[in-house]
Amino acid sequence: MGDTPAVILLSGGLDSATALAVARHEGFRTYALSFRYGQRHEVELAAARRVADAIGVERHVIADIDLRVFGGSALTGDLAVPHHDRPEDLGNQIPDTYVPARNTIFLSFALAWAETLGAEDIFIGVNAMDYSGYPDCRPEYIAAYEQMANLATKAGVLGNQHLRIHAPLIALSKAAIIELGRSLGVDYSLTHSCYDPEPSGAACGTCDSCLFRRRGFAELGLDDPAAAAPG
Amino acid sequence: MGDTPAVILLSGGLDSATALAVARHEGFRTYALSFRYGQRHEVELAAARRVADAIGVERHVIADIDLRVFGGSALTGDLAVPHHDRPEDLGNQIPDTYVPARNTIFLSFALAWAETLGAEDIFIGVNAMDYSGYPDCRPEYIAAYEQMANLATKAGVLGNQHLRIHAPLIALSKAAIIELGRSLGVDYSLTHSCYDPEPSGAACGTCDSCLFRRRGFAELGLDDPAAAAPG
Numbered sequence A, B: 001m002g003d004t005p006a007v008i009l010l011s012g013g014l015d016s017a018t019a020l021a022v023a024r025h026e027g028f029r030t031y032a033l034s035f036r037y038g039q040r041h042e043v044e045l046a047a048a049r050r051v052a053d054a055i056g057v058e059r060h061v062i063a064d065i066d067l068r069v070f071g072g073s074a075l076t077g078d079l080a081v082p083h084h085d086r087p088e089d090l091g092n093q094i095p096d097t098y099v100p101a102r103n104t105i106f107l108s109f110a111l112a113w114a115e116t117l118g119a120e121d122i123f124i125g126v127n128a129m130d131y132s133g134y135p136d137c138r139p140e141y142i143a144a145y146e147q148m149a150n151l152a153t154k155a156g157v158l159g160n161q162h163l164r165i166h167a168p169l170i171a172l173s174k175a176a177i178i179e180l181g182r183s184l185g186v187d188y189s190l191t192h193s194c195y196d197p198e199p200s201g202a203a204c205g206t207c208d209s210c211l212f213r214r215r216g217f218a219e220l221g222l223d224d225p226a227a228a229a230p231g
Helices: A014-025 A043-055 A102-117 A139-152 A154-158 A174-183 A208-219 B014-025 B043-055 B102-117 B139-152 B154-158 B174-183 B208-219
Strands: A005-009 A029-036 A059-064 A121-123 A164-166 B005-009 B029-036 B059-064 B121-123 B164-166
Touching: A005 A014, A005 A102, A014 A029, A014 A043, A014 A121, A014 A164, A014 A174, A029 A043, A029 A102, A043 A059, A102 A121, A102 A139, A102 B102, A102 B139, A139 A164, A139 B102, A139 B139, A174 A208, B005 B014, B005 B102, B014 B029, B014 B043, B014 B121, B014 B164, B014 B174, B029 B043, B029 B102, B043 B059, B102 B121, B102 B139, B139 B164, B174 B208
Parallel strands: A005 A029, A005 A121, A029 A059, A121 A164, B005 B029, B005 B121, B029 B059, B121 B164
Antiparallel strands: none
């Protein structure tokens, strides 16, 4: 690894695994950050650990935060996760899997860690193409966050640093993300993207996240290596 | 209370108690948010509860987050809290009591709760006059946060809401804040501002926060009612 530290938000899903691989490929010394945030299952944290081990990180921290206190999302257990039969059924409305202000909260913790490490670079695996219309996955949001972050920190006062929020997948389709990750050697069988896994940890195959993922692999003529693997 | 909900960040200190009183005075239905964030003592959470009870809130939530995982601040136990003999000794440098990205994290949780409540208003008791030079207490930071917040949320996509970050104390001296709070009936004997209280809960009297507070009351020819009271 290089000498320049970067903080990477790592959920254990396909996108964040690819973002971590990009950060490594660009030569950063990587500090991976995951959250135990009252999600229904810990399968994705196990995936985050596997991905961090496989791709290689300087340190992997899992921060405890309780988003259940506010409610209002299917991913924190308040609402039902929507399921669909076919990728064509994915809607244009913001679904109940949206967690209010989630990326804003996650980036804020990444910012705190970056400042403590003296890091100027934060990676987040959002994308604005094959996604569920979440407001906090759009380029204008990331740009506004970066501007705020530079005013929020010592760097913004002392003028000796410039924080960058890297969103290397933001303009890529799911298929293009998978191609990029494969070119960087990402083993997608280690990742987990499902919003509503079986008790065994297996992906449900019918939530928005599973459908986007399935469609991405299908467009490349590939099978999803995680579909058959245990979670 | 009025019908319009607002989220208020409430630490239990002098400033946030005043900000809560301002929100009540402006007719908001108030939702107070405090954090158990690995601070050295829980004295300030007890003060937050007293203040919320006295001024009146619809609900008071204490969210658990662990900022110790990153380290780097005197307020999370990693560094020593600086003490001074006299208010004149307060420096111009950002002190070790700065918690990296703290207000950014706190506002992000407030944003999540506001979105869940359907609230468009968030109050934070920062001030840029008698403060310790923290970057996340400046008006340009608050303005950038508000801009980001409007892109981060469903409101920013649907266009039917506009989030406002209210910082009613930002341009006031400590003495002016105390005058404002007294005019609104705030009982400052309930508040707690000290960074490094005695085991009994009593304020130390010599940290930056105690000195700013003491100087504010002195400028008004008043004694600090919390100085003699048990924490």
